[in-house]
Amino acid sequence: MQDLLREIAILNSTSATLDWDQETYAPSKAVEFRSKQMAYFAGKIHELKTSPAFQEGLENASLGEANQRELKHQFDRATKLPKELVERASETSTLAKAAWSEAREKDDFSLFAPHLSKLLEIAREQADHWGYEDEPYDALLSEYERAAKTHEVAGLFDSISEDLARIAATAVEKSATIPADLLHGPAPIHEQVTLNREIAESLGFDFQAGRIDTTEHPFCTTLGPADIRLTTRYDKDDFTSSLFGVMHETGHGLYEQGLPGDDFHLPSGQAVSLGIHESQSRLWENHVGRSRPFWERWLPRAQELFPHLRNIALDQFLTAINRAAYSSIRVEADEATYDLHILLRFKLERALLTGELEVSDVPGVWNDTFESLFGFRPANNREGCLQDIHWSMGGLGYFATYSLGNLNAAQLHDCAAQDSEVAGGNRQGNFIPLLEWMQKKIHAKGSTLLPQDLMESATGSPTKPDAYLAHLRERFC
């Protein structure tokens, strides 16, 4: 069984390498053959993960209770879907992505609507095959957030939605006088690369086991137990754009570098869920990266590299990087307004899946709900219900994990800061004690605990809103 799992790990990481190369360096004409390679490996991996040998191994191997539990879960998920459905899902998504892209460009929802209907039909079928306790959405959410229950997540979100909206409104109001381009100025890419690297290194990212490259859409990917690749993109007038992106991806990368490398092929050596992964990225991007002690240490260095910052005092700098403003676009949203975008999507996705919301009503309901949260309507569907790629990829059930990540990040940060060494480090701009706390409480555990059990073991409680709301109030109110 170990050999079979090692083989799957080799194929998975090889596929990740082909994908990374495709996103970073591959010439344009390489795509056609590359897609054949990727499809081949996807097929091989699926074949091995659903093979009789895998099933037999599950019954006989002694890999520890947690690994057995997770591998059995993965095997069940993989084998429950009929081949016809897997292929239909793949084809539908390929067509839907193209249609979404065109619909978005032309700002014409009707081009995407029939595809969304088909994707929902497939999602419902998948949920039926996978099975669920309360509602079909559970089965989808569980793909990204193991063992999460929709009604619990909904309860959590409902309990904070008004607070989040109020905090956002206050933050936006207080930021009204801060110019959006206060920190803009010439930022040669070479200098940005230098600062990003120095900061990622100081946070504990091991560049002998990882690197940073340039892509249109930033991501973090794992090519091997000691090979974690981050990416970013550069704005020549705004060094904060790539810097906070890199700190976000560094958070993902530190989690991956902190997993037990010897168990790379086992759940015990793999990240447990997107909600936990996102907690790590948001921790370093927001809790650390937008804090005073961090910039007490790093502003002088940034001023060395970018002379236009030399007139800007620390207080003013902090105000600028924590500026809040409403935007129709999720990926441009700041910390104070981000979750409102998620609440909207979570609510609509759930209603679409139950059939309570018709596909044709999506644009109107999106805009109404958006207005109730943000106080204004998106200018068009491109800036509304057509902005995200996720649905077209069949990624229903994904969005909630972004806000779970925010909640988890605050709760973990708060709990870690009860350790005097961590707190002392945090105050002095030395975040290695914080990293070591995360390594011990989160990274080292891999997938041996379910996400909520992991939160409980690390902080004494499953995910709850207190720390996050307190953090937002302290920062923005």
Added chain:
Amino acid sequence: MQDLLREIAILNSTSATLDWDQETYAPSKAVEFRSKQMAYFAGKIHELKTSPAFQEGLENASLGEANQRELKHQFDRATKLPKELVERASETSTLAKAAWSEAREKDDFSLFAPHLSKLLEIAREQADHWGYEDEPYDALLSEYERAAKTHEVAGLFDSISEDLARIAATAVEKSATIPADLLHGPAPIHEQVTLNREIAESLGFDFQAGRIDTTEHPFCTTLGPADIRLTTRYDKDDFTSSLFGVMHETGHGLYEQGLPGDDFHLPSGQAVSLGIHESQSRLWENHVGRSRPFWERWLPRAQELFPHLRNIALDQFLTAINRAAYSSIRVEADEATYDLHILLRFKLERALLTGELEVSDVPGVWNDTFESLFGFRPANNREGCLQDIHWSMGGLGYFATYSLGNLNAAQLHDCAAQDSEVAGGNRQGNFIPLLEWMQKKIHAKGSTLLPQDLMESATGSPTKPDAYLAHLRERFC
């Protein structure tokens, strides 16, 4: 059978991608896991290439006579070696490489000698398994130069060795007054990248189906039918170092880009031999890249990018890039002296394999033979018999293809220039007609003809020395 061959092509190109990444971008700690990935794919590929399905496919598929012939040859070669020998060869080579590296560093041949003995023993066993007509060396040479006969290659080399030595001596003498650093001067890497790319593009290299990266040892590798990667290294004071390297690798790359892409998985879509491959690299590096019409076109551009060249006239520039000097080191050798290094190695390899030469006598015989060719003795074994990595990798039989490449390049160039359009282009510094000739006569043929049949079909004669000697005399005497 087509499906099986496509699967092998996917695995081969994936393995090449992992290797390329390892050489270019992978962080240092990635090596351990990467080597496991590479070993896994090597095993899978061997398994498929020696499988009953492959054998059956060979008998039943209709892939055309040439493909059947080549695939049968590959199957025979792969299945004739017992697994024990394949594994022993791999292990011996791993240890031998480490020993060679240490021996070279310490200038102590005795550290490498026992490994070389084992490698020779393995080479003899391989040759016995593969079979040969005249002498064991045939079986090794054939791994790199399909169907080549050692005694014919030896006859060819013997017939020109005195001429080569005389031409080299004349060239070196005539170059005595040319300073080695005549073209040296500040060459920012960014400007080198620009010039290299412009030149590679003008020679016909398609950057939508390829790219250039930086590595310690330059190479060309094929990651897919439309994905050819070249590499180079930069000397900040000598732009010619990377430029001629890039033109060399561009020659390899143009050959790969010119192969029939639809037959990527078949011999008819694959390069035929190293001696033909090297003919393409040497063609663009030496026949084109060191010619007057080429620099009539490109010197002004080089002078724009590198101001220190602005005082140098075309004649002086041509003298400098065609300067000849004796060196103990093969990889530093110029066009006029290069083949002497090859003659030496070919002679010693052949004698080692027959047992005529004892391993312990290698340093002395190397130095004696070197002195007879070059007129001086290497300073030590590091600059003598320990300089090349090839033997330690088990690469016996490889060196001859470098000189075959030189001979083929001249013969092909000569023949192509009998076409008036090619000749006209060559005179005007437009080498696209030359490329098109090579595409038609060489690239498009893949491995459908044996190397010597390919030379005959393209030029009317198998490899012969006339064109090469004439070219060297014209350039250096």
